[in-house]
Amino acid sequence: MADYFAMDSRQCAQELDSLRKIYEEYAAKGLKLDMSRGKPAPDQLDLSMDLLTITDYKGETGIDSRNYGNLEGMPEARRFFADILGAQPDEVIVGGNSSLNMMYYLIDLGWRLGFADSPAAWNACGRPKFLCPAPGYDRHFRVTEYFGFELIAVPMLPTGPDMDCVEALVKDEAVKGIWCVPLYSNPDGYSYSDETVRRLAAMKTAAPDFKIMWDNAYCVHHLTDTHDVILNMLEECRKAGHEDRALMFCSLSKVTFPGAGVAAMAASRRNIDYILKNMFPMIISFDKLNQVRHIRFLKDMDGLAAHMEKHRALLEPKFRAVLAILDEGLSGCGSIARWTKPNGGYFLSLYTLGGCAKRTVQLCREAGVVLTDAGAAYPYGVDPQDSNIRIAPTFPPLDELETASRLLCVCVRIATLEKLLQRQ
Amino acid sequence: MADYFAMDSRQCAQELDSLRKIYEEYAAKGLKLDMSRGKPAPDQLDLSMDLLTITDYKGETGIDSRNYGNLEGMPEARRFFADILGAQPDEVIVGGNSSLNMMYYLIDLGWRLGFADSPAAWNACGRPKFLCPAPGYDRHFRVTEYFGFELIAVPMLPTGPDMDCVEALVKDEAVKGIWCVPLYSNPDGYSYSDETVRRLAAMKTAAPDFKIMWDNAYCVHHLTDTHDVILNMLEECRKAGHEDRALMFCSLSKVTFPGAGVAAMAASRRNIDYILKNMFPMIISFDKLNQVRHIRFLKDMDGLAAHMEKHRALLEPKFRAVLAILDEGLSGCGSIARWTKPNGGYFLSLYTLGGCAKRTVQLCREAGVVLTDAGAAYPYGVDPQDSNIRIAPTFPPLDELETASRLLCVCVRIATLEKLLQRQ
Ligand SMILES: Cc1ncc(COP(=O)(O)O)c(C=O)c1O
Ligand SMILES: Cc1ncc(COP(=O)(O)O)c(C=O)c1O
Numbered sequence: 001m002a003d004y005f006a007m008d009s010r011q012c013a014q015e016l017d018s019l020r021k022i023y024e025e026y027a028a029k030g031l032k033l034d035m036s037r038g039k040p041a042p043d044q045l046d047l048s049m050d051l052l053t054i055t056d057y058k059g060e061t062g063i064d065s066r067n068y069g070n071l072e073g074m075p076e077a078r079r080f081f082a083d084i085l086g087a088q089p090d091e092v093i094v095g096g097n098s099s100l101n102m103m104y105y106l107i108d109l110g111w112r113l114g115f116a117d118s119p120a121a122w123n124a125c126g127r128p129k130f131l132c133p134a135p136g137y138d139r140h141f142r143v144t145e146y147f148g149f150e151l152i153a154v155p156m157l158p159t160g161p162d163m164d165c166v167e168a169l170v171k172d173e174a175v176k177g178i179w180c181v182p183l184y185s186n187p188d189g190y191s192y193s194d195e196t197v198r199r200l201a202a203m204k205t206a207a208p209d210f211k212i213m214w215d216n217a218y219c220v221h222h223l224t225d226t227h228d229v230i231l232n233m234l235e236e237c238r239k240a241g242h243e244d245r246a247l248m249f250c251s252l253s254k255v256t257f258p259g260a261g262v263a264a265m266a267a268s269r270r271n272i273d274y275i276l277k278n279m280f281p282m283i284i285s286f287d288k289l290n291q292v293r294h295i296r297f298l299k300d301m302d303g304l305a306a307h308m309e310k311h312r313a314l315l316e317p318k319f320r321a322v323l324a325i326l327d328e329g330l331s332g333c334g335s336i337a338r339w340t341k342p343n344g345g346y347f348l349s350l351y352t353l354g355g356c357a358k359r360t361v362q363l364c365r366e367a368g369v370v371l372t373d374a375g376a377a378y379p380y381g382v383d384p385q386d387s388n389i390r391i392a393p394t395f396p397p398l399d400e401l402e403t404a405s406r407l408l409c410v411c412v413r414i415a416t417l418e419k420l421l422q423r424q
Numbered sequence: 425m426a427d428y429f430a431m432d433s434r435q436c437a438q439e440l441d442s443l444r445k446i447y448e449e450y451a452a453k454g455l456k457l458d459m460s461r462g463k464p465a466p467d468q469l470d471l472s473m474d475l476l477t478i479t480d481y482k483g484e485t486g487i488d489s490r491n492y493g494n495l496e497g498m499p500e501a502r503r504f505f506a507d508i509l510g511a512q513p514d515e516v517i518v519g520g521n522s523s524l525n526m527m528y529y530l531i532d533l534g535w536r537l538g539f540a541d542s543p544a545a546w547n548a549c550g551r552p553k554f555l556c557p558a559p560g561y562d563r564h565f566r567v568t569e570y571f572g573f574e575l576i577a578v579p580m581l582p583t584g585p586d587m588d589c590v591e592a593l594v595k596d597e598a599v600k601g602i603w604c605v606p607l608y609s610n611p612d613g614y615s616y617s618d619e620t621v622r623r624l625a626a627m628k629t630a631a632p633d634f635k636i637m638w639d640n641a642y643c644v645h646h647l648t649d650t651h652d653v654i655l656n657m658l659e660e661c662r663k664a665g666h667e668d669r670a671l672m673f674c675s676l677s678k679v680t681f682p683g684a685g686v687a688a689m690a691a692s693r694r695n696i697d698y699i700l701k702n703m704f705p706m707i708i709s710f711d712k713l714n715q716v717r718h719i720r721f722l723k724d725m726d727g728l729a730a731h732m733e734k735h736r737a738l739l740e741p742k743f744r745a746v747l748a749i750l751d752e753g754l755s756g757c758g759s760i761a762r763w764t765k766p767n768g769g770y771f772l773s774l775y776t777l778g779g780c781a782k783r784t785v786q787l788c789r790e791a792g793v794v795l796t797d798a799g800a801a802y803p804y805g806v807d808p809q810d811s812n813i814r815i816a817p818t819f820p821p822l823d824e825l826e827t828a829s830r831l832l833c834v835c836v837r838i839a840t841l842e843k844l845l846q847r848q
Contacts, residue, residue: 037492039491039492040491042488042491045488045490045491049479052477052478052479052481052713053476053477053479054476055473055476055477057476064466064469065684066469066681066682066683066684067463067464067466067469067681067682067683068461068463068677068682068683069683096520096521096711097520097710097711098707098708100706100707100708101706101707104705104706104707108532112536139705139708142705143705143706145705146705253492257490257491257713258490258491258492258708258709259491259492259493259708259709259710259711259712259713260489260490260711260712260713260714281528281563281566281567281569281570282524282525282528282567283522283524283525283528284522284524284563284682284683285682285683286521286683287520287521287683287684287711287714288683288684289476289681289683289684290684290711290714
């Protein structure tokens with residue numbers, strides 16, 4: 001291997017030739033591998049099987065969790081999530097099986113009616129806008145796109161969204177909020193710096209009802225001994241006199257069972273009261289039986305941390321393997337790619353040379369390895385650099401992951417050489 | 425006891441005096457009884473405890489129900505609900521814990537975007553209207569009220585909504601749909617006649633995208649050996665060339681656990697495709713683990729029927745007791761009240777003399793027995809006759825139910841006499 005940028009076109013063509021042979025060998029294997037989905041692997045799901053035989057349904061205050069009632073959630077579940085989210089129990093709503101569903105509901109609510117601090121429904125201003133730190137979680141962006149917001153991409157830095165950019169954009173009254181995955185962001189695995197959190201909390205926004213969608217999806221999903229730590233957004237907003245700005249979310253989907261876990265949100269009392277009042281016509285109560293079973297199973301913050309260590313034991317080797325293969329397969333070629341090395345979460349980002357991501361993903365797919373579509377992590381699915389590839393190492397077994405990662409390196413190199421030859 | 429209508433005012437006053445003494449005796453007991461809530465009693469919930477220890481999570485086609493995917497529901501769950509609802513599996517979406525939540529979602533969808541057969545979003549026509557057969561389910565009416573529909577009451581007859589009235593009203597293009605609880609209606613316990621179903625399916629509506637919200641909440645909730653039988657609305661709509669008109673719902677809330685059961689809907693393939701496409705941004709998947717567990721527990725239509733027989737064994741004595749006490753306590757006083765005698769469902773209706781329902785409920789409450797607020801079963805909570813009282817016999821233990829029913833008779837008689845004396 002040599003620095004691709006130091007090669008002349010004949011050398012590039014030669015290298016490309018030999019890589020194509022290697023690629024054909026992979027292609028001949030008839031692989032069917034998938035590195036696209038941020039799903040836990042079956043061995044992770046096995047960690048929570050004891051949850052399924054818990055029959056103790058009585059809430060601590062005598063509430064029968066098997067029956068209707070308590071839209072706000074079981075008291076012990078509110079306390080548990082308050083501890084996770086850093087809020088008071090009466091600042092928490094414990095919901096159903098999906099935090100994305102709660103976020104969708106709140107975007108819908110803002111769009112349709114606004115919040116307690118809104119002068120009008122968001123849709124009353126013509127076409128409201130939403131800030132999308134990119135790359136980010138495609139399903140966040142899609143929610144706001146679906147309702148008709150204009151999505152504004154904000155560059156994502158290792159310290160969080162580019163705050164100079166954010167502060168400039170929120171001078172526009174049509175900008176109603178921002179999507180954030182503050183810890184181990186999807187897909188980079190970055191965590192917001194204290195300065196970023198404080199600036200988000202304190203900044204002057206033209207919209208008086210600006211909302212921070214603080215999706216702390218990976219709040220307990222550490223992968224190493226070095227835990228990233230972030231400030232509490234609700235607290236920082238309160239200090240800055242903007243306590244109604246923060247809507248914080250978390251989910252047990254990647255703690256127990258995706259789609260069969262429990263989701264929760266925290267916000268100011270004023271927001272919680274307003275949201276519960278609006279939720280009343282929508283549903284009688286969420287699945288409190290599932291809430292109680294989860295709390296019985298995970299117990300408290302210590303129980304939760306111990307459980308997450310078991311996930312880490314299964315996930316850390318996968319992340320390590322991918323990182324080692326990327327290093328081995330790409331570092332020797334000069335700066336043709338860079339990738340993130342998260343301390344937690346479910347993803348890492350691979351950045352190719354500009355204009356090479358789509359081609360890389362296509363090459364992989366044609367050889368039997370499915371990656372997330374290039375651009376998926378950007379508003380409207382378009383990465384203006386065509387550089388970012390989201391890697392999801394959690395679901396495939398280790399050996400498949402290794403094969404897929406090796407092929408990925410070959411594909412990055414082929415795409416890079418094709419691009420370099422075009423340029424010459 | 426004698427016919428109140430044959431009494432002169434002196435006799436009325438005397439009767440009132442002696443009833444007030446009885447009433448005071450009840451009041452002195454310090455009762456705290458509740459006949460207001462359509463909830464299963466704890467012994468009914470105990471019937472489903474075996475559901476809670478089912479650990480078999482594998483779907484029949486190998487789908488891991490513990491993980492993300494299959495927004496439309498588990499294949500075996502779609503088949504199960506297709507059998508209940510009288511549809512094909514691919515005409516079914518199996519949802520989360522609440523059928524009310526699915527109905528809310530669809531009203532929201534119609535309001536915001538319309539359906540596949542809509543020329544425009546429902547809210548585009550200014551103020552759309554919705555038909556509310558009354559008395560009916562308060563939470564249905566509230567959903568449409570919340571979104572801003574004008575609620576139009578339609579008289580509820582023992583054969584279903586007054587169809588002459590419905591057919592006249594749907595000539596207005598602003599009328600977008602109708603709420604129906606077709607079997608053992610809430611609160612009367614009436615079931616729609618074949619003629620009613622056929623006329624609903626066939627009628628010409630000015631709105632081309634008129635929707636029948638067919639909430640078959642009590643489809644398997646028989647209380648006697650005489651099962652009411654209704655026609656299949658989706659089928660009748662199809663025959664009439666209006667297959668996109670029917671949206672059918674059912675729920676396991678009152679089969680297993682309220683708020684921890686499984687809800688489902690059925691509709692034409694065109695509707696299902698459109699709805700799934702719109703649901704995609706909202707949630708990754710519903711709780712499929714709970715779906716699988718419910719199907720494993722209830723098995724099939726025979727298993728379901730056998731399970732519902734156990735509910736009936738607990739509920740039938742309660743309904744019978746209330747009916748016997750009403751008969752004993754009110755029949756001798758002339759036509760001062762009438763009540764329904766359902767073959768299934770969760771409620772019965774008591775109709776007092778006009779202008780006596782509110783006073784009756786107030787008298788009961790002041791003596792320690794809570795009934796549903798008078799008028800609750802009507803649009804905007806207003807019963808123009810002030811006559812209907814919804815009785816929910818399921819939740820209280822039998823002895824409490826008997827005491828509460830006896831007091832109720834006393835209160836009806838007092839309220840009636842007060843009214844008769846006013847009139848004289
Ligand atoms: C950042 C983020 N938020 C939310 C979700 C979805 O969570 P839930 O299952 O609670 O809807 C995911 C799932 O991948 C995610 O990555
Ligand atoms: C007619 C009717 N529909 C729906 C519901 C609520 O069902 P779910 O628990 O599935 O939301 C009820 C509950 O009382 C009801 O009476």
